Amino acid sequence: MTGTGRDHTFQEIRPVRALQTPAFELTEIREHQGFAEHDRRLEELAREAAVQAASRSELLLAPLVDSLSEMTLDLGDEFEDLLEDARANVREENHTVARELLEEYLERYPEHQEARYLRAYCLFRLDGEDQEEALRILRPLRDEPLEAGLRDRVGELRRELRRRLTPGEISAYSRTVGNDPRAALTRLETYLELAPEEGTLSCLLALGQARDGDLDKALATAERGAAEADGDKEHVAALARRLRLALLAPAVRPAVDALKRGALYEARAALSGIEPRLRDCVVLGDLDAFIGRLIVRPSEPAVPPLPADRLEDLHSLIAEPDTQQATRLMNAGRLEEAENLLARQMSLVPGFAWLNFLYAVCLLRLGRPDEAAACAETARRDPTITQAEDLLKVIRLQQDAVLINPVVAEYVEIMQSLGGGTSADRLGALRSRLALLERRLPELRRAARTDAGAQALQDLGKEIRDRLTDFGEAMAVSGLFDTYDRVMSTVQGGVRSDQQADRLAGSLDALATEIKAVSRRPGQTAATRERLDELAKIVSARRGELDRVKTSLKVSDLVRRFNRLAEEQTSPYTLLAGTDPHRVRTELAAILEQATRLRRGARSTLEDRDRTLLDDLIGAITRTLR
Helix, strand or coil: CCCCCCCCCCCCCCCCCCCCCCCCCCCCCCCCCCCCHHHHHHHHHHHHHHHHHHCCCCCCCCCCHHHHHCCCCCCCHHHHHHHHHHHHHHHCCCHHHHHHHHHHHHHHCCCCHHHHHHHHHHHHHHCCCCHHHHHHHHHHHHHCCCCHHHHHHHHHHHHHHHHHHHHHHHHHHHHHCCCCHHHHHHHHHHHHHHCCCCHHHHHHHHHHHHHCCCHHHHHHHHHHHHHHCCCCHHHHHHHHHHHHHHHHHHHHHHHHHHHHHCCHHHHHHHHHCCCHHHCCCHHHHHHHHHHHHHHHCCCCCCCCCCCHHHHHHHHHHHHHHHHHHHHHHHHCCCHHHHHHHHHHHHHHCCCCHHHHHHHHHHHHHCCCHHHHHHHHHHHHCCCCCCCHHHHHHHHHHHHHHHHHHHHHHHHHHHHHCCCCCCCHHHHHHHHHHHHHHHHHHHHHHHHCCCHHHHHHHHHHHHHHHHHHHHHHHHHHHHHHHHHHHHHHHCCCCCCCCHHHHHHHHHHHHHHHHHHHHHHCCCCCCHHHHHHHHHHHHHHHHHHHHHHHHHHHHHHHHHHHHHHHHHHHCCCCCCCCCCCCHHHHHHHHHHHHHHHHHHHHHCHHHCCHHHHHHHHHHHHHHHHHHC
16 A cells, blocks of 8 residues: 655745836936037927928018008108109019119118118018028117017018028038038027027027137127027026036136035135126125025025025036036946935035936935935926936835835745645645735835836735635645545555454545545635545545455455364365364355355455455365365
């Protein structure tokens, strides 16, 4: 008699992945120093200019000549008639004739506003190479006091001329700036004199001048653009702020260095030595006030009550050089050095958004997501830091990973411990660990900060619940296997008696009944049903084997009784020659009856050897009793 010959191993182990945190790559460019967006902006403008040139729509301007005639001075019949003829030709769209009449008129009255406008209009309608000349004629009129109707017409015509000419100027600049940057800048500067409303061109020209090393000229261009532009005004004003900072930064470096060392009076003295042309910068006064606040209240954070743009400028002036150095250190993998540098700046200007952004990146890479999150929240308030939102998402994922992944790792360790097979007791212990793990999940769900974290916990919870169910089934099945092993262990030396066989048969029958009961439970997995079927077949096979063993024991007992009778007789030739032949005959008849009944009733459990023994026994007794 043998056991199952196999381990009771829990079969269904499905992996649960830890929460993965994507790497955050720092691609944001801080351009306070290099003004590196010149090429990028030029590329964008060149594309837009090409599209505009290919799809130019004609704007037909019809001057209200009649409404302008009342503005004409009484200059005498001869010249009044000349202007009237010019108006008439404009109305009839004889623009060449009208232009000639107007040029003759303007030789006598060169400042006449209506005539100048009409001449520019004629050049515009002739649509030749004189479009720029038309814009040049109108340029002084832009700044002169005009009658309302004429002012509107001048503005409308100037806008249409700019719409036509500006894309060509951008294209020309784009073609030339690589080979002859000075010539390209000069041409753009000349055109901008004619069209100072073009804020985008003011930005481009100022960036080009800054890249060429002329920060003073770039600042003048940007400030004029901020004052006169009718488009892209905010952009050019922001550029002017940056240029002022770029000019001021070297001048205030001694004061800032002293400030960082804590030498506040030395810092304030250094500010007084700045050259006069820079002293009217508002940020310089803000820096002086900042130092003064530190002198008066050195233990309090210095957060001046300034508008956001001025506070940003002040922070940049103080911390921008160190943030640039920290960026270089981070790119070189020297994170600890970068963190030390940024931490010192954070103690000085904790509200600087760009500093907070860099510090958050550094802390994240150092594995300190909770500290990084607070800095990223501050950085997110600055809409110009476009990566701040993505950084915060990565940090939140990292925070969730710190909470969730240890639980996932414990789950994986529990499941991996099942790989070599285990007992029902061991399964019970592991099931208890899983139950404790499940009880921790609600708190983790409340702490999760991201959808990915919440989903990971939801998936883990489902896996744990499924495994708890599977463990329950596995424990029941493993318990049945253990019961079988205990039952079979009682007959390791073989079945020696009918009593022993009967006890074993009873135990196997009880186990078979229990297997059937477990098999009827609803919701079982295919693996559980397979293992129960396997065990039921094993028990059935052992029960059949036991029946054959019991039959063999009965045959052996009958043969042994017959042999004992034969040994008791004095004559070796006949069993009935002894002193008590009646008793012998009675016993032989009983053995024969039992053997015959066993031969008929146990055909399916008789081994060939036992069948032969029975046949020989029945034949011998039958011959003896005749």
